[in-house]
Amino acid sequence: MLAGGLLGAYCLSEPSAGSDAAALRTRAVRDESAGWVIDGTKSWVTHGGVADFCTVLARTGDEGRRGITAFLVPGDTAGLTAARPERKMGLKGSPTAQLAFDGVRIADARRIGDEGQGFTIALSALDSGRLGIAACAVGLAQAALSETLAYVTGRRQFGRPIADFQGLRFMLADMATLIEAGRALYLAAARLKDAGLPFVRQAASAKLFCTDAAMRITTDAVQLLGGYGYTADFPVERLMREAKMLQIVEGTNQIQRLVIARHLVGPESR
Ligand SMILES: Cc1cc2nc3c(=O)[nH]c(=O)nc-3n(C[C@H](O)[C@H](O)[C@H](O)COP(=O)(O)OP(=O)(O)OC[C@H]3O[C@@H](n4cnc5c(N)ncnc54)[C@H](O)[C@@H]3O)c2cc1C
Numbered sequence: 655m656l657a658g659g660l661l662g663a664y665c666l667s668e669p670s671a672g673s674d675a676a677a678l679r680t681r682a683v684r685d686e687s688a689g690w691v692i693d694g695t696k697s698w699v700t701h702g703g704v705a706d707f708c709t710v711l712a713r714t715g716d717e718g719r720r721g722i723t724a725f726l727v728p729g730d731t732a733g734l735t736a737a738r739p740e741r742k743m744g745l746k747g748s749p750t751a752q753l754a755f756d757g758v759r760i761a762d763a764r765r766i767g768d769e770g771q772g773f774t775i776a777l778s779a780l781d782s783g784r785l786g787i788a789a790c791a792v793g794l795a796q797a798a799l800s801e802t803l804a805y806v807t808g809r810r811q812f813g814r815p816i817a818d819f820q821g822l823r824f825m826l827a828d829m830a831t832l833i834e835a836g837r838a839l840y841l842a843a844a845r846l847k848d849a850g851l852p853f854v855r856q857a858a859s860a861k862l863f864c865t866d867a868a869m870r871i872t873t874d875a876v877q878l879l880g881g882y883g884y885t886a887d888f889p890v891e892r893l894m895r896e897a898k899m900l901q902i903v904e905g906t907n908q909i910q911r912l913v914i915a916r917h918l919v920g921p922e923s924r
Pocket residue numbers: 663664665666667671672673674697698699700701742745750899902903904905906907908909912
């Protein structure tokens with residue numbers, strides 16, 4: 655994987671279990687040779703259908719998060735098939751597809767961690783992934799700002815560059831400020847992780863702030879390019895579509911707020 659020769663896929667979400675991932679229904683049961691047989695459907699799998707292997711979260715016990723176990727399933731295992739890739743608003747460079755597991759047999763050696771430990775493993779992958787998403791959002795927002803700066807200094811209206819107008823200058827200032835704040839936030843969370851310190855709340859805050867900032871910045875970038883911003887001749891409309899995806903994946907931004915609040919005031923009472 656590190657050499658770029660292998661692609662992995664992460665199979666947590668299901669048609670009826672998105673934000674409430676612990677409600678997943680894909681089941682793994684022991685077969686006669688002490689291996690496992692997996693049945694179920696996973697949705698929204700990034701690299702679905704082209705991945706060399708899939709990390710699959712499946713139910714091996716009771717309802718709830720403690721009944722879930724993680725497995726590593728080779729992409730070419732019999733019984734594993736991919737649906738037609740989703741037709742998405744963005745992220746066109748990477749296929750996203752539903753995967754069907756129909757009597758997929760794997761050896762017990764492909765179990766990751768202990769039985770019942772899968773949900774903890776799944777969440778820890780998401781905690782780290784949120785830092786990556788936050789970094790993507792900052793890079794995307796920076797690209798939108800760079801495009802916008804190049805445009806507003808060249809485009810003239812009312813006899814002068816539109817960058818002269820204070821209303822636009824204030825928008826540019828806000829964009830730059832959000833980018834710098836977002837970069838500082840995710841780097842601070844990443845430093846906690848590197849130091850082996852708790853970083854879950856900070857990673858959720860970074861993902862929330864950076865992706866909401868990217869959405870606002872890319873939307874403003876389209877506005878600042880006027881009609882041209884709305885065309886595919888300039889890259890900002892694509893950046894706006896990609897920013898929307900970042901607010902949804904790796905836990906929606908509503909779920910990030912739940913995570914942050916739980917760290918502040920504890921779990922919700924039922
Ligand atoms: C391009 C793309 C790639 C993806 N790649 C993967 C992947 O590789 N692997 C994988 O497992 N999944 C992947 N996903 C799935 C993604 O993680 C889910 O879409 C996401 O977790 C939301 O689940 P859902 O779509 O079922 O929405 P739902 O959970 O149905 O949510 C719908 C809306 O309700 C809100 N909501 C839900 N519960 C609450 C609550 N308790 N409080 C407040 N608001 C709430 C949500 O924030 C959202 O706005 C991908 C999704 C996309 C779009």
